[in-house]
Amino acid sequence: MWSASAALFAVFALIVCLSVCIATLMMLFGPGIDRQNTRRGAPHTASHQQFLLKHVHSGHEDSGLIERPRPNGDLVRLFYRLWLPKHLNSADDTKGVVVVLHGVNSHSARNNTFMVEVLQHGFLVAGMDHEGMGRSDGRHGYFSSVDVLVDDAIAFVEMIKNKYPNKKVFLLGA
Template sequence: MVVEKEGTVQINGTALYTKSWLPDGPTKAILLFIHGFSDHVNRYNTFFSTLASRGIAVHGFDQRGWGRSVHKPSDRGLTGGTEQVLADMAAFMTPYLPSGPNDPPVFVMGHSMGGGQVLTLACRGEYQDKIVKRVRGWLLESPFIGFSPEEQPSSLKVFAGRLAGKLLPAFQLKHAIPPANLSRDEGVRKSIAEDKLMHNLGTLEGFAGLLDRTAALAGGQVKPLHGAVKSLWIGHGTEDKTTCFKAARKYFDECLKDVEDREFKAYEGWYHQLHADGPDSERFYQDVGDWILARCGGGGGGGEEAEEGEGRVQEGVEEAAAGKTSSKL
């Protein structure tokens, strides 16, 4: 049985929606998840429940401007710039990071836009001691390191967007990715089209930050600092029509050479949402769970020690929210 808990965490005066998928038994590992553009954590429910059933506690939040963290129409896509995005992620992650040898190991995973954000944070100097060195492993699902041919904007559009973003940063612009480009599963495509929380709106400031992060990654300007990232896994569909498979592979080959424990998993013929690409997705769940659990030995926690560690994590979240975190089963 998997226990699901919803809540909120206050970050810089804004209440952001959180959700956890907790094992009914001992917690072997903790996974912190960052979702993609116009997405929200409840769309990963089957994936997260499967991991939790194997002893991996999953914690995620709807990022500022997305999902249930939107409180009024003007909030849609209002993510702020890159510094705000990374600060939100760091504030969410920090209470879950291990403080002792008996705490469960922590892993961080990002999908699509969230994958690019996770990779950017892992490479930033100011987050090395507080976060990066305390994370056991990093996982990227279809990370946004480059546009697919189907989504590649013209250079003129990019230039105009960046210029306009400086003048009207909060101006909302719609960018809808066709559901047919995201998954091979007709049921998933239909649910995406009908999901009112997937509003497809971003601000010019948010889009500019997204473009800048992606360009820096694709250009090899952003790399992990030597020895800071212990383990890293990338999963990417070869027929991804949203983010570029070749760009992710190139980044893995050229920019991740210093990560001793690294793996690139190519899913032949798969689309963008590996977690929701039809019946085959069960293999993706298995791959992710296996990779995490294989790195949980030696101080990874287990049994009563792991349960106590997860309890300390939950207490830390409540303290971080200064009494403003609410949870419900």
Template sequence: MAEMEELTSGASGRIIPLFKNIRQRSSYDSLRRFLLFIQSIFFWFLLVLPRNRLSQPSSSSSAASPAKRRRKEEDDTLRRRALAEGFSMVVDETDDGASRCQWTTSLFYGVRRNALFVRSWFPATGELKGIIVILHGLNEHSGRYSDFARQLNSSSFGVYAMDWIGHGGSDGLHGYVPSLDHVVADTGAFLEKIKLENPEIPCFLFGHSTGGAVALKAASNPHIEQLLEGIILTSPALRVKPAHPIVGAVAPFFSMVVPKYQFKGANKKGIPVSRDPAALLAKYSDPLVYTGPIRVRTGHELLRISSHLLRNLNFVTIPFFVLHGTADKVTDPLASQDLFNEAASQFKDIKLYDGFLHDLLFEPEREEVGKDIIDWMEKRLSAGNLENVNSHW
């Protein structure tokens, strides 16, 4: 099999082009050359920074500039929140005009008191089999999963979905994630709230791409694991590497110095994530989907959580179902296979879809993928406390 191009999950390679012209060397022949290279990158970066960042502003302008930036971010958040409120929740109706589901939007305050935008969809009638909490992928938002929520409702599952910080209708600069550990902590706090309100209802956690990495790390906390019947991961970001080793070396430094900086010279076209042209058009014309160049801190956080998870696959004990397309060019399906092989979980399943791309729930066969997820949750619920129930679909 040809080696896959190494890409950043959900960022469509936007972190890579800054360094793509650096030739791969078999070894660094001396520490001196390495340090000179780092120094040249640093000075180049200073040259491309806006001039007003390099100059020393007066005390009055220095005080005004951060306030102006905060106001701009707040205005952007309010605009996105209004768009999120107006996003279609896809409410089906019966023949007599009655709604098939009850839907709401609300705000949840995370561990750092950031307002996070939340959606929920619940069947209008009938007893719930369970609740599933959806974590979207990098750069997208929870509203994109409304069709999947409808499919879950039709099988008697209630649905919650939360926008991360900097995404959808939540607080923060669009596309900026100061720490994925904050997203992990917010996910844990949100799950605790849901279980407190629904103590007798089984709960599952679903994560796509980088959201899958967040779900897996959250479930590594024993307390959070106890709240869940299992997790479902589609195209999880488990093996994410830059195109050149030096990117990983300098990313922590630039992440501290200019965390919100965007690589404006990067490729903005992106990589196909679905074989459905209509789904691609809908995604990249959605104003709540971030399509700008990846921000430095966000890219570094993605590399960091991926590296952490790869080192700890054998410590995974929660029941899980991982799904991946074999033609995915954003995240690595072989990493999902490694998760299945190495995890210590007693109840685990994997399904690889031949020829499918990254966004499995937006492929032409999305209904089939959704049914596979529902079937797995029902299997998990019926299995109860049975152990050693592993299968390879």
């Protein structure tokens, strides 16, 4: 039989060994900024191309990246897209801007069926892909905290308000 001190030492050694293994796996495969985002370069799906041709001015979306800081000092590039209604010539002609924030494990072009209604009623649609989703940086499906998502959403809404200062901005969770 083992003495109490030998059993305690064995438990301690097991904990240290597991901790080292977990730390090594986290360093190799753990959460972090994924700069080789293959999702960003992927072509639009046929249904998305059809949506753009049928409902969006000039048949294409304006898109870009905004950089957002993370608590660890990294910068994440978040993808966004802007859709101007097909029947309007400029953002000046719109009734306002609807900012769409998608749900978990989704992306900003996911709810096109509902967006058709918004576009047909004369609103510009602005959508942003959250960290780790859609065409944004980050490990697929991972985000560091809900606080970071909220800060990103606030920054995106502020960017839209600055870009379209004379338009009302509405927020829609999808």
